[in-house]
Amino acid sequence: MALAYSGGLDTTVAIHWLKTKYNAEVITVTVNVGQEDDFEEIEERAHKLGVLKHYTIDARSEFANGPVASAIMLNALYEDKYPLGTALARPLIAEKVIETARKEGCDAIAHGSTSKGNDQVRFEEAIKAMAPDLMIIAPARIWGMDRGSEIEYARKNNIPIPEVHSRFSIDDNLWTRSIEGPELDDPLAEPPDDAFKWVVNPSKVTEPLKLDIEFEGGIPMAINGERMKLPELILTLNRLVGGHGYGRVDHVENRVVGFKSREVYEAPAALTLIEAHRDLEKLVYTPIEYRFKRIMDQTWTDLVYEGLWHEPLRLELEEMARSMNKWVTGTVKVMVRGGLTILGRSSPYAGYSREIADYVKGWYPSDEEARGFINMWTLHSLTAYRVRWGNGLS
């Protein structure tokens, strides 16, 4: 069977457990979506546990140019806060594991998700869509061990477990660093500073950082005039913006599995790019487009978060978003200092006309035109108002 192997405690214990319980030949697949891991060490650990084969698949640029690019074009912030990092990566990881399973003639796929999270839904939806004939095994839903018992199990069975560098359980990729841990379970408790790695404490930032972000067709192409490929641009912004104290997210999130959880993230590039992108869309789109696009954004984001990657509407919304984003070309100026401030924007497709809008020299409709407009614009509402509450005179 093929195991989606992150190299962490759960999936490391899972190798041994699958071999013992199912007598399985295990092939491990580690997909690099930009997480800060030592992939050689992960491979070594897999071999020490006697896997039949191990694959490390570099999917960084596919991740950036696929799901992440869509997330930018669709301003994806779940419940206005979470840039979806983990959710965006799961279907791609599943796809890579499935491809490997096919190549190796596996009859089952295993993943490390528990029964409490959204990730199980995302993995299994993808497997059911792309490889419905493959059996799905989720050891962590079956074995009933908590973290302590897993460590105990590992010790008893001589399993080389990864050194625990931090008190937190981290899922990271180039877009988002998701932070979990018992200290964060009280929604009122302030997260300790050492939970964070990408974003310095905003209260410590003294120097402001100014950035020009250039977009072409909805995709960021350059920072301060320097053109970069998307993965590099994201890493650069994570470093620069995170270094100036912007990008921490702390909120109570509605999971798909029926309960609220306190979630903490770091996503400096994601938050900056989405805010800048949305600003540029507002400059370019008609109000009708802008209003409709917000509904598209939210619907797409909810589908991805909720593990419905293969819902046809997800793809259809992306096609329409790409088409609308043809016009989202231009530059947004921002300043970062423990927060983000937009300083200005421009686009060759701006729907903004200085000739009309200029306060002094701009266009002023005549008194008669304005009165006529206001009469008709308010007619529906005021007709109903009068019917219900009289003419307003008492």
Ligand code: ARG
């Ligand atoms: N709450 C987020 C989500 O559902 C992040 C989950 C983090 N996942 C993890 N395996 N640590 O997408």
